[in-house]
Amino acid sequence: MRFLDVRHYVAMLLALVSVVVVAVVLFDGHSAPPPYSTPDTAREPLSAEPRARPTVLFIGDSYTAGHIGVKGSQTFARLAADQMGWICNIDAEGGTGYLADGRENSTDFAPYIKRLARTRSQYLADYIVVSGGRNDLEVAGFESNFATAASRYLRALHEAFPDAKMFLLAPFWQNDNPPEALRQERAVIEAIAANVGATFINTSTWLNPKMISGDGIHPSLGGHRELADEMVSALRSRGLEPFESGPLAAAHS
Template structure:
C-alpha cells in the first residue's frame, strides 16, 4: 500500500518537462512497433513498399484480387508512385490490391527523356522485375504515348512483343490494352489504323482493347480543368474522370461486373 502511495505521489509531482519526456518515449515505442509490423508484413509478402519501386500495396494479396498496371507518367501519376493517379482510384473503387510499374516519358521503345535516362527505361526492360515480383488477376497496359512519333512499322512489333511476354507471364489474368491517347477527343494521325491493328492482335492474346477516343471519354468536358498547367498531364479532376470513364468502358465490354465475385473481375 505504501509502495502504491509513493508511486501516486511521484506521478502527481512530476514536472511538466518530465511529463513531456514520458509522452515522447511512449510515442516512440508505439511508432517503432507499428513500423516493425509494417516491415514484417512487407517482407512476408515478398515485396518492398518503397516509393522508388512504385508499389502501392492496399490489402494483403490473399484477401483481394490484384491489379497490375504498366505505363508512363499518366499511370505513375505526377508524384511518380501512383498516389492519386487513375489506377489507384480504380483499385480503391473495385477493392483491388494495386501494383504499378510506370515511369514518366518512357514507352515501348522510348527509354525516357534525355535528362532522365539512366534512371528510367522502356517498358520491356522493366518487365522481368515485375514478373518476378507481382501476381495479377487483371493487367492493364497503358503505354505508348511517348512512342507516337515513331512509325507503326517500328512501334507495333515492339507492342506485340511486349504484350506477348505479359500474357505469357500472367496467362490466367484478364488483360486490358488501353490505346495510347492524351486528354483530348481528337485522334492523332494514324489513330484508326493503329486501333484496327491493335484489335486484330488483341484477339490472339485474349485481350480487351479500350479506346478513349472511340468511347468519347473527353467529349463535352472542359479539357483545361482536367490537366495541370502543362496541358498534358491529368490533375486530380482529370484522374478522377479517367477512372470513371475507364470503369464504364470495362463494364460495357464485360471485363468487370459491379458486385460480382473475384472483385468484380469477369473471367
C-alpha cells in the same frame, strides 16, 4: 436335493438368457446403417471463408505513374483500383512506352519490354491494364517499329502472366482530335488484343480539354478522377464488379 438342483439349473438358465440379450443389444447398437439415407440438406455453415481480394497490375507511363501536380496515389489507376476494391500494383515510368525509354526523365527508366522480367518477379496479377503509346510517337523509326515492338511485348506479357485477364487501353490523347499516327497506334493495339486474348478498351472519348492540366498533356486531379470513373465503368460493363470483403454467408451470422 433334486429340487435344489432344478432351482439351480433354472437360475443358471436365466443368467445365460440375460447375457445373450445384453450381447444382442450391444451388437445392434453398432450395426451398420440402412443401405440408404437422407442427407441433412437443411444445414448450412454460419460463415464461410472470405474470398481473396483481386490484384490488378497497371502498366504504363506518367498517366499511370503520376506527374507534376498528381501523386502516384492520385492517378486514375490507383483511384480505379480503389473503387473496385482491388489490390493495386504499378509498373509505370514517365516518358516510356512500347519503344520510348524515358531517359529524358531518368537514366534508370526503360521501355515496357525491358521492365518485364523485373515486373514478373515482383508482382502477381489477376488483372492487367496496359496503357501508353503516345510517347512512342517521338521515337525515331516509330512508323516501322511500333507494331512489332507492341506485339512482341504484349505476347511476352501474356506468357509471363498466363492466368491474368488483360485489358489494353487505346493510347490516350488530350482531346478528340489526335494525330493520325496515334490513331494508327490505336488500331495496332486493338488488333494485337485479339491475337493475345486480351480485351481492347477504346479510350478515345475519355478525355477532353477541361480535364487537362496546365501543361497541356497530363490530366489534372479532377481529370484523373474522371478517368478513373471511365475505367471502372469499362470494367463493369465487361462483367467485373467491385470486390466485397467478408464471409460469403454473412447472412447467417
